[in-house]
Each structure stands twice: as C-alpha cells, then as structure tokens.
Amino acid sequence: MSGRETAEHPPAPAPAPAPARGSLSRDVVLAGAVELADRIGVDALTIRRLADHLGAKPMTIYHYVANKEDIIDGMVGRVFDEITRPPLDLPWKAAIRMRAESAREVLRRHPWAPPLMESRTNPDPSILGHHEAVLAVWFQAGFPLELIAHAGAVLDAFLYGFALQEAALPFGEREGDLSEIADQLITPMSPDEYPHMVRFAGEYVMQPGYDFGRSFDFGLDLILDGLEAAAAR
Amino acid sequence: MSGRETAEHPPAPAPAPAPARGSLSRDVVLAGAVELADRIGVDALTIRRLADHLGAKPMTIYHYVANKEDIIDGMVGRVFDEITRPPLDLPWKAAIRMRAESAREVLRRHPWAPPLMESRTNPDPSILGHHEAVLAVWFQAGFPLELIAHAGAVLDAFLYGFALQEAALPFGEREGDLSEIADQLITPMSPDEYPHMVRFAGEYVMQPGYDFGRSFDFGLDLILDGLEAAAAR
DNA sequence: GGCGCTTTTCGTACTAAGTACGATGCGGTA
DNA sequence: TACCGCATCGTACTTAGTACGAAAAGCGCC
CATH class of the missing domain: 1.10.357 (Tetracycline Repressor; domain 2)
Known part of the structure; x- marks a missing residue:
C-alpha cells in the first residue's frame, strides 16, 4: 500500500554478488538500501532482501545499523546529500x-x-x-x-x-509522454460522470508532447x- | 517508520465496544479505520487493532474489505469526501x-x-x-x-x-506555539555549525505568537x- | 608459528502482522 | 421446526523485524 513502490511486491530480489569479510560498512549498507529502494520501492525493502542485495545475511546488517528506522534515516540523509545546496x-x-x-x-x-x-x-x-x-x-x-x-x-x-x-505518475509518464497508460486510466471513466476529466485527458494530457514536468518550471x-x-x- | 504516526507504536489499542450481529458494514469499518489512524497513525493501524477497535475479530473485517490495500483506498476516499468541493x-x-x-x-x-x-x-x-x-x-x-x-x-x-x-511538526506546534518542544530540537544544535538555524529558531519560531499555519495563507x-x-x- | 582478543558474520528462534481456509452459529423462511 | 445463507470467527501459514548468542576470520604478541 501507500503506493510508493516502483513495482509490485516481490520483484526480482536482486542476485547476490560476492560476500567478503571487510566489504561492508554503514555507508555501503545505506547506499545499497537506496539503490534497492529505487528499484523495488521502500515498502518492498526488507532486511532480508537488502541482505541478499548486499551478498550478506540478514543479521549482518545489524552490525552497521541499529534497526530499520535507522536505515531509513540514513537513506533520507543520503538523498539530502544528493541535492545541490x-x-x-x-x-x-x-x-x-x-x-x-x-x-x-x-x-x-x-x-x-x-x-x-x-x-x-x-x-x-x-x-x-x-x-x-x-x-x-x-x-x-x-x-x-x-x-x-x-x-x-x-x-x-x-x-x-x-x-x-x-x-x-504511471511510470513512463515520468519522462516524456504517456498516451497509452493514461488511456487505460481514462477509458473506464464515463464522460457523463466525469466530463471535464475526460475532456482534459483527451485534449491535453494524451497529446503527443505532453510533459508533466513543465508544470514544475511554471510553479x-x-x-x-x-x-x-x-x-x- | 516513515513517521506518519501520531504516537509511537503500541499506543492504547482502544477498548473493545460491544460486538453485535448486524452492526458492521464496509462504511463502519472504514470509518473506524480512519478514526484509529487519526489516533495511532497508519503505520500502527493493523487489522488486529482495527478489529479490537470495532469490537470484532480480525477475520471478520475481511467480510467487508478485500485486504488492507482496499482499506487504505477506502480511507483515502473518505478523506477526499471530507474536503469541500x-x-x-x-x-x-x-x-x-x-x-x-x-x-x-x-x-x-x-x-x-x-x-x-x-x-x-x-x-x-x-x-x-x-x-x-x-x-x-x-x-x-x-x-x-x-x-x-x-x-x-x-x-x-x-x-x-x-x-x-x-x-x-512536533504536535503542539500544530496548533498554537511550541517553544519548549522546538527548544529541545534546537538546543543540541551547535550555533557554530548551524548559526542561521539557531538564530531563526530563537528569534522567530520560538517567539510567543508563532504559528506555522500563517505560511499557508501566505502561500x-x-x-x-x-x-x-x-x-x- | 601459535594463541587469544576483537571484530564481523551469521544461525536460530521469537513476536507481530496479513490473510487463506474452512468451521460455526445466528436469523429468518418455508 | 427443519433448513439455508450470511456473518462471524478459530486456526494456521507466511513474511518481516530483530534479540541472543555462537562461530569464524583477521591481528598482534609471545
């Protein structure tokens, strides 16, 4: 739920690379967590999946972080660090x-x-x-x-x-146009019940060059x- | 995690009212879910706690909703309905x-x-x-x-x-001033590292009449x- | 080179949560 | 009263977070 996932629930747990004694660190764990969350969404980010992603076992992770909350905190910190000050x-x-x-x-x-x-x-x-x-x-x-x-x-x-x-946004829309995807969301809507939405979708959103991002610059x-x-x- | 809780995790499961044969319905379930989420946060909203809150047993709920995702959808719908069109x-x-x-x-x-x-x-x-x-x-x-x-x-x-x-916002701040609460967030911050934040907090946020909500009207x-x-x- | 200490890794297992499956029982109808 | 359907629930399986303590892997010192 809460739809923050990139995909649905158990989406390719990511292959396990190679374990190795000194290869982990808090930073590596957090970086891996961000990577994995980007791929499968935070809701699907579990300790076990993160462990797999890192080529380690679940409990090993707790050597570098206090608990899952701590992981989230660290992930958010990394995101802030990516933003240009x-x-x-x-x-x-x-x-x-x-x-x-x-x-x-x-x-x-x-x-x-x-x-x-x-x-x-x-x-x-x-x-x-x-x-x-x-x-x-x-x-x-x-x-x-x-x-x-x-x-x-x-x-x-x-x-x-x-x-x-x-x-x-339904994925593709996030960069470039969407047409088909939005089509399937709009089609089941009756033009009688939602005349403006249907019109807006048809005449604007589903047109070739549509890009939601333009509203960002405007705003x-x-x-x-x-x-x-x-x-x- | 994700901090959307009103309180921390197991916060007073709410007493169980009286069960009764025909007293439930999808609407009653969703209303109860919204109520409970307001009180304890969505993250702490579990089927079992919701059941208690409704004076029923967990599996009974599934007679009215498909799954938890369905509950969330319904809750969000109810929230939209509260907003004046x-x-x-x-x-x-x-x-x-x-x-x-x-x-x-x-x-x-x-x-x-x-x-x-x-x-x-x-x-x-x-x-x-x-x-x-x-x-x-x-x-x-x-x-x-x-x-x-x-x-x-x-x-x-x-x-x-x-x-x-x-x-x-740390609770109280949500309506009226805060002073003390923010105080404890600010105090551990070194004025050397965060001079502007400390100054801003001291000279503005922690003043008596401060109200975050004023920024809403401005915006x-x-x-x-x-x-x-x-x-x- | 061997030995123990520290640091890192992990196995096992407990608790909580979502929910599938099927049983139970209440209420009304014939 | 016998029956039936719907609402309620008991039991149990799976996944997730994580406590606890054991194993193991490097390291310095004798």
Whole structure:
C-alpha cells in the first residue's frame, strides 16, 4: 500500500554478488538500501532482501545499523546529500532555483523519498546542513524573518508536493509522454460522470508532447516571482 | 517508520465496544479505520487493532474489505469526501480558495493521509469526483488547457506538501506555539555549525505568537495571485 | 608459528502482522 | 421446526523485524 513502490511486491530480489569479510560498512549498507529502494520501492525493502542485495545475511546488517528506522534515516540523509545546496555567491533567486531544480531531479530518482524527508525525528547532519544552507541564502538576501519562514515553507511544500505527484505518475509518464497508460486510466471513466476529466485527458494530457514536468518550471517561476514581489514590498 | 504516526507504536489499542450481529458494514469499518489512524497513525493501524477497535475479530473485517490495500483506498476516499468541493457559483478564486482551506483543515485532522492521497492506483469515485469538481472550476473560468494543468499541479503540490510538513511538526506546534518542544530540537544544535538555524529558531519560531499555519495563507495567496496574473496574460 | 582478543558474520528462534481456509452459529423462511 | 445463507470467527501459514548468542576470520604478541 501507500503506493510508493516502483513495482509490485516481490520483484526480482536482486542476485547476490560476492560476500567478503571487510566489504561492508554503514555507508555501503545505506547506499545499497537506496539503490534497492529505487528499484523495488521502500515498502518492498526488507532486511532480508537488502541482505541478499548486499551478498550478506540478514543479521549482518545489524552490525552497521541499529534497526530499520535507522536505515531509513540514513537513506533520507543520503538523498539530502544528493541535492545541490544553494551557493551563497549567486543572487538568491538563482541560488534557490538551482537548489529547487536539483531537488526535483533527485526526488525523481528516489520517488520513495518525499513522504519520508520531512518526517525524520532524528535528523542527521545532512538534513540539518541542507536546511542551514538554504536559510543562509534567505538571510543574506536580507529577507525579514517572517518572509523567510513563509518562503521556506511554501517552496518546500511545492517541492515535496510536486515530487509526491510525480512519484504517483504511471511510470513512463515520468519522462516524456504517456498516451497509452493514461488511456487505460481514462477509458473506464464515463464522460457523463466525469466530463471535464475526460475532456482534459483527451485534449491535453494524451497529446503527443505532453510533459508533466513543465508544470514544475511554471510553479517554480510563479513562487520565486511571488517571493521577489513580497520581498520588495 | 516513515513517521506518519501520531504516537509511537503500541499506543492504547482502544477498548473493545460491544460486538453485535448486524452492526458492521464496509462504511463502519472504514470509518473506524480512519478514526484509529487519526489516533495511532497508519503505520500502527493493523487489522488486529482495527478489529479490537470495532469490537470484532480480525477475520471478520475481511467480510467487508478485500485486504488492507482496499482499506487504505477506502480511507483515502473518505478523506477526499471530507474536503469541500469548489462551488461553481463563485468566482474561481473564491471557489478554489474555499477548497484549499478545507483541504488544509481536513489534512490536519488526518495527518497520515497526504502521502497516500496521490498514490492510489484504484481511485474510487470520491477521488475522481473531487478532481472533476476542481477541473470544472478551471474550465468555467476559461483557463486555457495548459494553464489548467499548471494550476492544478502547483496548487495540489502546495496542498500536499504543506500538509506533509504540518504532519511532521512536533504536535503542539500544530496548533498554537511550541517553544519548549522546538527548544529541545534546537538546543543540541551547535550555533557554530548551524548559526542561521539557531538564530531563526530563537528569534522567530520560538517567539510567543508563532504559528506555522500563517505560511499557508501566505502561500495560498501567492499562488492564487500568480495564477490570476498568468490567466490575465 | 601459535594463541587469544576483537571484530564481523551469521544461525536460530521469537513476536507481530496479513490473510487463506474452512468451521460455526445466528436469523429468518418455508 | 427443519433448513439455508450470511456473518462471524478459530486456526494456521507466511513474511518481516530483530534479540541472543555462537562461530569464524583477521591481528598482534609471545
């Protein structure tokens, strides 16, 4: 459930490479977990499958992590580390845009991540460091405290929410057009009950060049421009 | 894990009311599931606990639902039903604002819901009907197709993303100020490593009247105004 | 080179959760 | 009252997380 899986449940447990005495470490375990989650989804990520993926036995993993929660924490930390931090030597708009676009790419690679990123109760340094870097930009831009709060909340809401939507897209749609896939979702809908959805799907979504991602650029511009206006006010 | 729980794991299984032959139904089961999830979180929502909550035995539940996935689908449907649909007899901005504010309230009542709402692969009529109603507003407002797509994506991203953030707030903060709770999160952070976070927390977040929710109004206005401008262009 | 210590790996097994299968029993109808 | 169908549930199998402690693999020191 919770549909954050890339595929359905037991999807190719991944072949076991070669075990070897000193080949594991917390980092290797976490990297393997991220890899596997990308492939089969977090819900299907089990200790046993992760062990197989790493060429080890389940209980070996517990030598490097405290428990599954700890694994998730570490995975989220790695995701944050993949996101480019906004550089301080650029105007705030460019810096924030860079970070936002990076976040989108990263979250597309790790569609299981968005719901987990905000809910960590033990944030690791990767997470804190990332947020610190973003805050630094707002401060340097001279935003008043209240606007900083709003800017951060609105922008992150957009990033996570957009990623959440993208993660739910029927696969192929995630890059390029979809047509067929959406077709099968739309067809069973009666045009009498859902006239606008059917029309919208037929006239827009299922057209050749459709790309959900364009809405990201639109939204990002809208928000950045709005923040700029608010800052100037 | 995934922190969508209201509390930690085995939190008061809820006393068992009275069983009774004809007292159950799919609706009663789903309503009970939503209630219980509100109280203990989705991750802690198990068939056995739900059964207790309903005063029944685990296997009885399967007479009304196919499996747990089906329960989640139904729960999400119920959440959508709680959200006010935008009325067609209002200007689009007012109608959409009404729906957005309702969505926020509802998602605050059901903090487990945001990650699940977009990921249903078997959307039930509640979900489709809701989206149909929103689409109807855009069409009636005369938005071009592309702007409709963008508006929907950006607004929903904001709604889900904001709800996701709110769900992660340390409880009390969710309504009113927090001070103490945030204090304990901030204190262990070194001002050397995280100068901006410490400053921001001290000077803004931990002040008496702080309310995260104000950023919702700010963001909603920002987006609605931006869409208005885009529509006029 | 042998020996024990540390670190890493793992086998076994317990608990909890989803749920298949079939039995049981209640309520109404003929 | 005898029967039937639907609602309820008991039992049990599978998968998952992980506690506990044993085995084993390298390492330094004698």
